[in-house]
Amino acid sequence: MTEAKPKRRTKAQQRAETLEVILDAAEYLFSQRGLYGVTLKDVAQQADVHTSLLHYYFDDKKAMFDAVFARRAHVTADKRMAALDRYAGECRGKPTVEGALRAFLDTDLDLYIQGGEGWRNFAGLGAQVAMAPVWGAKLFDEHFDPVVLKLIGLLKQALPECPEEDIFWGYHFVTGALVMTLARTGRIDQLSQGLCKSEDFPAVKARMARFLAFGFEGICRDRAEARAAAAG
Template sequence: MTQQAKSARPSRKAEQRAETMEQIFDVAEELFSKHGLHGVTLKDVATKVGVHHTLLNYYFTDKKALFDAVFSRRAGITSERRMKALADYEAAAGDTPTIEGALHAFLDTDLDTYIDGGEGWKNYAKLGAQVANTPEWGAELMDQHFDPVVLRLISLLKKAMPDCPEERIFWGYHFVTGALMLTLARTGRIDKLSGGLCRSDDFPAVKEIMATFMAAGFRSLCD
């Protein structure tokens, strides 16, 4: 065997391992988004991927470790995108940011990720909604991955509303994130209530109106 072939072997092995891990993450993400942490086993994931469950036991101590790894995989990407959007908006707005501008930077960037990212990103959106509404351990994951970007948004909102009581800005964000998480969950409830007039998976329609709706709410709170 030539030296070139020898050096290529570990590289190909590493590539295969990376491909298998991506498959595992994609499948686990889909299953967790549908059934939650407690409705999925490592064996379920292994069976759907087509590998022996001992492979997952080798890489993950338990299914919560797999869940955390799945959640972390995309959390950094969406946080970085929103942080950049907020920084770019703040630089453009200077000393006169608006409520709408800050909310568009925060919300639209996130919604664009799910609109353009395909079903994998939409599964992650549903997973995020689950995590945000699981106080036992979900709050810790949200704190770990999203506090910096949320606090950046709030600092911009404070600049846009300098006379607004600080606690009302935090309450306003609380209501914003609640509406966003319900939207990302895609429960289908609005589809039934509206008789098909609205669709829970119509993220472009949500993007068009959510920031405007939330901005009006902030103004009402602060006026």
Template sequence: MEQILDEAEFLFSKHGLHGVTLKDVAKRASVHHTLLNYYFNDKKSLFDAVFARRAVVTSERRMRALDEYEAECGGKPTVEGALRAFLDTDLDLYIEGGESWKNYAALGAQVANTPEWGAELMDEHFDPVVLRLIGLLKRSLPDCSEENIFWGYHFVTGALMLTLARTGRIDKLSGGRCKSDDFIAVKKRMASFMAAGFLGICGQK
């Protein structure tokens, strides 16, 4: 089963839900396609299983990191501290987890940008940890409006999803100075950059 999910994840990350068939997955996994029909009702149920497998890992890790950060900060969270617990913990998975986790990252970027059915998956797997982050951000910016807190998160997740997609565009624009798969470089910069954005829209220096 793990082999099937691994190969399906690879194919879906490269071609999307509609660019892959169950026979494609079976061929890549070196199993008969009837085996996939036995375990999965259709291609979408296979896709959902692939997505859920790692979604639970990243959600639980980030929730734990946010809990630990709240305990460590003594009830006085900062914007950057909360963002680092949320972003850096996730980026570490893609840095340390090898190509399979990077494939999942690309898959997540696809799901996040597919409103027809992707929003439902994102809601199901990530709403609790996102709202946990929002709660810390509200406490770190008590005078900031809820609208600005949520818009700030919207911009954060947009940048994160573009990063996870690894489109290669920044490679070309920067003449090779930046690499779209250099998650270490992203980790060094993203939380600080986004924290400044929150402070900017909330009217704080």
């Protein structure tokens, strides 16, 4: 019996595959050096393509960077929104702080645990974007505002007596903890003499949501007691 010949890839498939190779190469380099530390020539060499081919896909380096970021940003945003929606249905109008944070944080951390080196490169890239004034904030606004506001809505339900400003400050601290984790600087490895490791996302997942939940609840409780004391 004659074996069927493998189907030839269409030009569209070849272009799509080449684009993925370029995005993977750019993601790795951007995660290591940031937007301004990488040239188009660097990306071309990493992807093993001619520099002129990059201009077929992108107008300039910033457009490439935005495409690299958007490729995975929409995946994590969609997964977290689905997790928050699912949790909102399961809790029947009575969310807890930890439950909401687990839906938001654990779903994201699972991508870095299970998704391979590409997702870990994106983690480092995301940490850099989060720390970039103005343009970094715009990228986060564009891709993550709906899912963040969904989380904040659940936190308001969980802490109905907590002033809105404290909910937003609490989220600000959540972001700081997550960004430091995604950056994988190795700082905790050094301080703990190897007891803890920056790469250990499962260890972070086991602790982060619960730790931060206590912070939310403590701030809101303490400030409520201070307001009651001031009122006499």
